[in-house]
Amino acid sequence: MLLSTTDEIPGFRITEYKGLVFGITVRSRGMGGDCAAGCQSCAGGEVSAYTSVVLDSRNEALNRMVADAQTRGANAIVGIRIDNDQLGQGANTGVVAMGTAVVVTNM
Structure with a gap:
């Protein structure tokens, strides 16, 4: 599956449009994760517990x-x-990924 943030993919021609597609997820660190992240945020810098939640949610x-x-x-x-x-x-993170599903062929 080719993925692109642009409306075209270089070297390919769109031959068919299949419509809007999306993926949704909502995740939480949980109470223990929130406490650990709270302690980490007091020290400053990146809060890796939340970074992990956002990355996992995006994927x-x-x-x-x-x-x-x-x-x-x-x-x-x-x-x-x-x-x-x-x-x-709480620290519930909702992520939506959306795009247009297409069929492409090599140019």
Whole structure:
């Protein structure tokens, strides 16, 4: 599966549009992770506990988007956008990956 944030992929021609595809996930560190992250944030610098949650969430959302595109018969996704936000009062991270599923061929 070819993935691109642009609307085209150099060297390929879009021959068919399969529609909007997306992947969504919401993750939390849990109470123990929040406490550890709170202690780490007091010292300053990167809060690796939260970095891990955001990275895992992004990867899961991308994987779900790719699975959606595969069920539609696409071999590429163009115009990919990723959005994330904190949900609720805890450290719940919601991530949405979206793009347009297409069929491409070599030029």
